[in-house]
Structures are given as C-alpha cells and as structure tokens.
Amino acid sequence: MKKFDLIAIGRAAVDLNAVEYNRPMEETKTFAKYVGGSPANIAIGSARLGQKVGFIGKIADDQLGNYVKLYMKEAGIDTSNLVVDKDGHKTGLTFTEILSPTECDILMYRDQVADLYLTSDEINGEYISQANMLVISGTGLAQSPSREAIIKSMFLAKKLGVKVVFELDYRPYTWKNAEETSIYYKIIANHADVIIGTRDEYDVLENGIGNTNDETVAELFKHDAQLIVIKVGSKGSYAYTKEGKIYRGYAYETKVLKSFGAGDSFAAAFLYAYSKNLGIETALKFGGASASIVISKLSSSDAMPTVEEIENFLKTAKIKEVE
Ligand SMILES: Nc1ncnc2c1ncn2[C@@H]1O[C@H](COP(=O)(O)OP(=O)(O)O)[C@@H](O)[C@H]1O
Ligand SMILES: O=C(O)C[C@@H](O)[C@H](O)C(=O)COP(=O)(O)O
Numbered sequence: 026m027k028k029f030d031l032i033a034i035g036r037a038a039v040d041l042n043a044v045e046y047n048r049p050m051e052e053t054k055t056f057a058k059y060v061g062g063s064p065a066n067i068a069i070g071s072a073r074l075g076q077k078v079g080f081i082g083k084i085a086d087d088q089l090g091n092y093v094k095l096y097m098k099e100a101g102i103d104t105s106n107l108v109v110d111k112d113g114h115k116t117g118l119t120f121t122e123i124l125s126p127t128e129c130d131i132l133m134y135r136d137q138v139a140d141l142y143l144t145s146d147e148i149n150g151e152y153i154s155q156a157n158m159l160v161i162s163g164t165g166l167a168q169s170p171s172r173e174a175i176i177k178s179m180f181l182a183k184k185l186g187v188k189v190v191f192e193l194d195y196r197p198y199t200w201k202n203a204e205e206t207s208i209y210y211k212i213i214a215n216h217a218d219v220i221i222g223t224r225d226e227y228d229v230l231e232n233g234i235g236n237t238n239d240e241t242v243a244e245l246f247k248h249d250a251q252l253i254v255i256k257v258g259s260k261g262s263y264a265y266t267k268e269g270k271i272y273r274g275y276a277y278e279t280k281v282l283k284s285f286g287a288g289d290s291f292a293a294a295f296l297y298a299y300s301k302n303l304g305i306e307t308a309l310k311f312g313g314a315s316a317s318i319v320i321s322k323l324s325s326s327d328a329m330p331t332v333e334e335i336e337n338f339l340k341t342a343k344i345k346e347v348e
Contacts, residue, residue: 041057047125064192081152162192191220214230252305
C-alpha cells in the first residue's frame with residue numbers, strides 16, 4: 026500500500042471565472058476566484074473522489090500563492106512538495122469568458138509564472154516513490170527550469186516503478202514553436218504508461234502530420250504506453266490498449282454552462298476508476314459523467330464531483346447524440 030494513489034506535477038494557479046456570463050469579457054465586471062491549472066484541477070478532482078493525492082509544484086510567495094496552498098490542503102492534498110518561490114515570480118492567472126455555452130475562451134497571464142520556475146533539485150525521488158502514479162501535465166515542459174524538473178520526475182518515476190500518466194494539456198502561450206512542443210511531448214509520451222489528450226493535442230505531439238487515431242496509437246505503442254485515451258469534445262472519447270482493444274466513451278446530455286474544465290474533470294474521474302481497476306469502459310463513463318457535471322457549473326476545480334454524484338448522474342444519464 027503506497028501513501029498516495031497519485032502525485033500530480035505542474036502548475037497550481039488561479040482561475041478568475043466570469044460571474045456575469047453569456048457576454049464578452051470586455052463587458053464582464055465580476056470574476057470569481059478559484060484554484061486552477063490543469064494538474065491542480067486533476068489533483069483536486071482526484072481528492073474529491075477520495076483518492077490519496079500529493080502535488081509537486083511551485084507557487085508565488087504572496088496572497089495568491091497562499092490561497093492556492095490553503096485550498097489544496099483543505100481539499101485533502103499533501104502540499105509538502107509545493108515549493109514557495111523566493112525570486113518574486115507570480116501566480117499564473119486564467120480569466121475565462123463565457124459568450125455562450127459553446128463559445129468559451131480563456132485568457133492566460135503566464136509571464137514569469139512561479140510554476141515554470143520549479144527546478145530539478147526540488148524534485149524528490151523519495152516523495153515520488155510513495156505514489157502509484159505520477160500525473161505529468163504537458164505545460165510544465167514549456168520552459169526551463171520546469172522542463173528539466175518534469176523530465177527528471179518522469180525518469181525517477183520510471184526507475185522507481187511508479188506509473189507515468191501524461192496529460193498532454195497543451196496551452197500554446199508559453200511555447201516558442203510547434204517543433205519544440207513536439208520534441209518535448211515525445212520525450213514524455215515515449216516513456217508514459219498512460220497518455221490522455223484531445224485529438225488536437227495528439228496533432229501537436231505529432232507536429233501536425235495529420236495522423237488518424239489508429240496511426241497515432243500504432244506509433245505510440247512502439248514505446249512504453251499501455252493505454253491511450255483520445256478525447257473528442259462533445260463527441261466523447263476513445264481508449265486504446267496495447268493489446269489492441271478499443272473502447273468508445275460517450276459524452277452525456279447536460280446543461281452546459283461553459284466548456285472549460287471538461288478535460289481536467291474527465292482525467293480525474295477516468296484515473297480514479299482506472300486505478301481502482303473498475304475497467305476501461307467504466308473509466309470512460311466516469312470521465313464523461315464527471316465532465317458533464319463540471320461543465321454545468323462555474324468553476325473547474327471547486328465543481329469537481331464526488332463518486333456518489335458521478336454514480337447518481339450515470340443512473341439517469343443520456344448519451345449525447347453526435348451531430
Ligand atoms: N458539450 C459537451 N457536452 C457533454 N460532454 C462534454 C461536452 N464537451 C466535452 N464533454 C466531455 O468532456 C470530455 C473531455 O472534453 P474535451 O473537450 O475533449 O477535453 P478538453 O476539455 O481537454 O479539451 C469529452 O470526452 C466528453 O465526455
Ligand atoms: O489549466 C489552466 O491553467 C486553466 C484551467 O484552470 C481552466 O479551468 C481550464 O481552462 C480548464 O480547462 P480543461 O483543460 O478543459 O479542463
């Protein structure tokens with residue numbers, strides 16, 4: 026029995042979500058503050074599902090950094106490896122715009138953000154060894170020194186027999202160009218045991234060569250991957266196993282408020298069911314249900330559901346018709 030079901034590594038930041046929605050950001054006066062950052066959202070979602078969770082990252086030495094740490098602690102996440110930046114770097118901010126349930130945008134402020142200043146000497150192998158899974162978010166690879174810290178954490182996890190999960194989490198903002206992204210994504214993807222991303226994100230990983238899903242998984246299965254999940258928004262998702270099995274995941278009817286938060290809630294619930302050995306089909310159902318719940322609410326992190334909420338949702342869930 027390990028101390029942690031999973032440890033996530035990467036950014037823990039702040040989301041400022043438009044409270045007055047169905048209007049452009051220019052006309053929005055009020056934003057509500059939540060913890061954000063894809064890996065932080067996945068950690069919070071996992072903790073909400075009863076998983077034992079740790080987090081590796083770097084936060085600003087100010088009120089927003091304190092807020093992130095306190096929220097994560099209260100969510101039940103171990104924050105002993107959430108390092109406080111001492112060089113004046115700031116918390117990353119994401120403002121959200123909800124023009125309509127299907128037209129959403131995010132505006133990221135990520136210049137000199139603390140999370141990208143995590144260094145490789147702040148990565149502790151002893152800590153990683155206490156987890157069943159290390160969840161790596163792609164954005165942490167965008168810049169040094171965080172890039173080397175993440176790659177080190179991956180190599181340590183491999184050496185220590187900790188399963189590596191790669192959430193592609195592509196955010197264009199801090200990357201210099203497409204080739205750079207593809208190179209660093211491949212380093213992690215070739216060693217990851219599980220890979221989760223949207224079809225568009227796999228295109229980024231492949232530097233836009235235009236592969237089909239079958240071609241993408243055939244290439245990735247030449248390396249360490251055992252399970253590959255490809256998400257296709259409101260059309261649902263697919264999971265492929267190295268043994269050649271393909272599973273179809275469906276999106277469910279829900280009262281959509283906004284589209285962001287879908288991916289992180291999907292990942293938290295998918296990984297919950299996967300780590301409890303409930304089967305890939307159930308993991309896809311849990312992912313889809315969790316995403317349906319979160320996109321009907323304002324936040325990405327605070328809205329993360331419990332197992333009971335997901336199970337109740339699935340009792341009456343209707344599969345969304347694909348247009
Ligand atoms: N409009 C929607 N209605 C219902 N479920 C959705 C909708 N959009 C996304 N989802 C669910 O969320 C999952 C992840 O969404 P997706 O948009 O592919 O990821 P990301 O948020 O990372 O871009 C989908 O596989 C689906 O189950
Ligand atoms: O990842 C970020 O830094 C921003 C998130 O916190 C934000 O809530 C969001 O965009 C989540 O979207 P998702 O990737 O669709 O889950």
